[in-house]
Amino acid sequence: MAINSDNVKLVFGLKVKELRLDQTLSLNDLSQKSGLSVSYINEIEKGKKYPKSDKIIALAAALGTDYESLVSLKLSKRLEPISELLSSNILTELPLDLFGIDQSSLLEMLSDAPTKVSAFIGTLIEISRNYNVSAEKFYFSALRTYQEMHDNYFEEIENAAEQFLADRKLPQYDILNEEFLENILKQNYGYEIEQLDKRLHPELNAVRSLTIPHTDSPRLLVNSTLSSVQKSFIYGREIGYRYLNLKNRLYTTAVLEADSFEHLLNNFKASYFASAIIVRRSLLLPRLQEFLALKTWQPNRLLKMIDDFNTTPESFCYRISNVMPKHFGVNQLFFLRFNNFAGQNQFDLTKEMHIARKHIPHTVKDEYYCRRWLSLTILQDLAERNLGRNFNETICKAQISKYVDSGEEYLMISLAKSVSSSPNQNVSVSMGIYLNEDSRKVIGFLADPAIRSRLVNETCERCALFDCKERMAAPTVLQRRQKYEDLKKSIATLMSQKAHSVSL
Structure with a gap:
C-alpha cells in the first residue's frame, strides 16, 4: 500500500468504524466506553484525525481488540477492494481536481459507507481484470475523458502558442x-539533434524519437525514416515541453512507458502546443470556414490545406476537433x-475521441464493426490501389452515414494513407460530425x-x-436481446392473467 498520511488516517478510520458497527455500537456508545468525544471519533472514522498512542489504546480496549491490530494497515476481507484502490496509487497520481473532484471529499465518501463502496470498487476491479484493463489503459481513458470534458479545446495552451509565435516576431x-x-x-x-542509429540499437526501430535529458545539452535522437512533417511535429512537441515548463514527462514517443497520469497529461499538453504552433489558429479558422461553406464536396481542397500547413492527415483532423466546438459551434463530433x-479483413480501432457524448461508432470488443463505415471502406479502397504498385498518396472521401436503429446521421470525412515504416499497413483517420441544426448551418456541401x-x-x-451483403457475423447480440424481451413479455402476460383470475 502507498504509505502516506492520508492513507494511514483513512485505513485507521475505516477499521475503527467497521469494528464499531460489527459490535452494534453507536458513536455515543463508543464515546462512553473509550472516554473520547463523539466529534473526535467521528473525525477519526472519516480519516481526518489520527489519534495519539494513549487514545489508540483506549479505542482498542473499547472495541475489544489490541493495539497492534488496530494500527495495522491490513484491512478486513470486506474492505480489501478499498485497500487495492489505495495500493494502486490512483488517488495520489490522478489529479482529481482536473475532474472537479476534491480528494478529501472522495476519502470521506469511502469512510461514510465503506462496505457499499468497497463492493462497488470490487466490481470495477473485477471488470478491469476480465477486460485486461491495465493502469496505462486507465490513464488513457482518464485523459480522453479530460479532453472530452473540455471539448478538446484548451485556451491557455492556444494563448501560450500564440505568445511563443509573437515572441519570435514571425510574419x-x-x-x-x-x-x-x-x-x-x-x-x-x-x-543536440542526431539520427537514431538503428544498426546500433535495432530494438528502437519502432521508436520515433528519444530525448536524453542533460541539464546543459539535451540530446534528441530522431528516427531517420521519419518524414519532414513528422520531424516538425516532434520538434514542436519538444519545444512545448520546454516552453510550457512541463517537468514530469515522457522521453520517447512510446507513450506506453507512462507510469503516471501526469506523464500522459504533459505529453498531451506538449503535443497540443506543437499542433497549435504548426497549424496556427489564426490561419486555420478562415480557411476552414471557407472550405465548410463550399456548396460542393472538394476533397482536393482539404488535402491541399493539409499540405499547406505542413502537417499529417491525423494531426490536421485532430486540430480541427480542437477548433470546431469553440469557433463553429459544432460540438457533436468524434475522431477515429x-x-x-x-488484404486482411481485420480493422483495429487504435484511437478515438468523442466530444459532447459517446457517439457511434466507438470501441466494441470482440465484434465486427459495420463494414459500411467509411473508415473501413476507404482502407479497402487504398489496398486495391496499392496492388502491384507503390501508391504513396493520401486518399480522401466523404459519406453521410445514417444509423439504422437511431436514424441519426453523421457526415464522415476520412483520409487514408500507407504507413511508410510498416509494409502493407494502412491507416485511416476519420472525423464524424453529427448532422443537426447547428452543423447543417455550417456545412454547405x-x-x-x-x-x-x-x-x-x-x-x-x-x-x-439481415440482407446485408457486407455482414461478417450473425446478429447474436440482437438475438439474445430479442429473446430476453420475448421472455419479459411472456412473464408480464402470465402475471396479468393471474391477477385477472384472482380478481374474478
Whole structure:
C-alpha cells in the first residue's frame, strides 16, 4: 500500500468504524466506553484525525481488540477492494481536481459507507481484470475523458502558442517547418539533434524519437525514416515541453512507458502546443470556414490545406476537433483512427475521441464493426490501389452515414494513407460530425450528390439488416436481446392473467 498520511488516517478510520458497527455500537456508545468525544471519533472514522498512542489504546480496549491490530494497515476481507484502490496509487497520481473532484471529499465518501463502496470498487476491479484493463489503459481513458470534458479545446495552451509565435516576431502567414523548429531547439534550448542509429540499437526501430535529458545539452535522437512533417511535429512537441515548463514527462514517443497520469497529461499538453504552433489558429479558422461553406464536396481542397500547413492527415483532423466546438459551434463530433494490413479483413480501432457524448461508432470488443463505415471502406479502397504498385498518396472521401436503429446521421470525412515504416499497413483517420441544426448551418456541401449516403449500424452482432451483403457475423447480440424481451413479455402476460383470475 502507498504509505502516506492520508492513507494511514483513512485505513485507521475505516477499521475503527467497521469494528464499531460489527459490535452494534453507536458513536455515543463508543464515546462512553473509550472516554473520547463523539466529534473526535467521528473525525477519526472519516480519516481526518489520527489519534495519539494513549487514545489508540483506549479505542482498542473499547472495541475489544489490541493495539497492534488496530494500527495495522491490513484491512478486513470486506474492505480489501478499498485497500487495492489505495495500493494502486490512483488517488495520489490522478489529479482529481482536473475532474472537479476534491480528494478529501472522495476519502470521506469511502469512510461514510465503506462496505457499499468497497463492493462497488470490487466490481470495477473485477471488470478491469476480465477486460485486461491495465493502469496505462486507465490513464488513457482518464485523459480522453479530460479532453472530452473540455471539448478538446484548451485556451491557455492556444494563448501560450500564440505568445511563443509573437515572441519570435514571425510574419503572420508563415508556416513553421522542420528547419525553423530544429533551430529553435538548438539555439534557444541547447539541444543536440542526431539520427537514431538503428544498426546500433535495432530494438528502437519502432521508436520515433528519444530525448536524453542533460541539464546543459539535451540530446534528441530522431528516427531517420521519419518524414519532414513528422520531424516538425516532434520538434514542436519538444519545444512545448520546454516552453510550457512541463517537468514530469515522457522521453520517447512510446507513450506506453507512462507510469503516471501526469506523464500522459504533459505529453498531451506538449503535443497540443506543437499542433497549435504548426497549424496556427489564426490561419486555420478562415480557411476552414471557407472550405465548410463550399456548396460542393472538394476533397482536393482539404488535402491541399493539409499540405499547406505542413502537417499529417491525423494531426490536421485532430486540430480541427480542437477548433470546431469553440469557433463553429459544432460540438457533436468524434475522431477515429483505424489500422489495417492490406488484404486482411481485420480493422483495429487504435484511437478515438468523442466530444459532447459517446457517439457511434466507438470501441466494441470482440465484434465486427459495420463494414459500411467509411473508415473501413476507404482502407479497402487504398489496398486495391496499392496492388502491384507503390501508391504513396493520401486518399480522401466523404459519406453521410445514417444509423439504422437511431436514424441519426453523421457526415464522415476520412483520409487514408500507407504507413511508410510498416509494409502493407494502412491507416485511416476519420472525423464524424453529427448532422443537426447547428452543423447543417455550417456545412454547405451536404446536399452534393457526390457524397454517398449509406445505411450503417454499430456491429454485425447488433444489426437487424439481415440482407446485408457486407455482414461478417450473425446478429447474436440482437438475438439474445430479442429473446430476453420475448421472455419479459411472456412473464408480464402470465402475471396479468393471474391477477385477472384472482380478481374474478
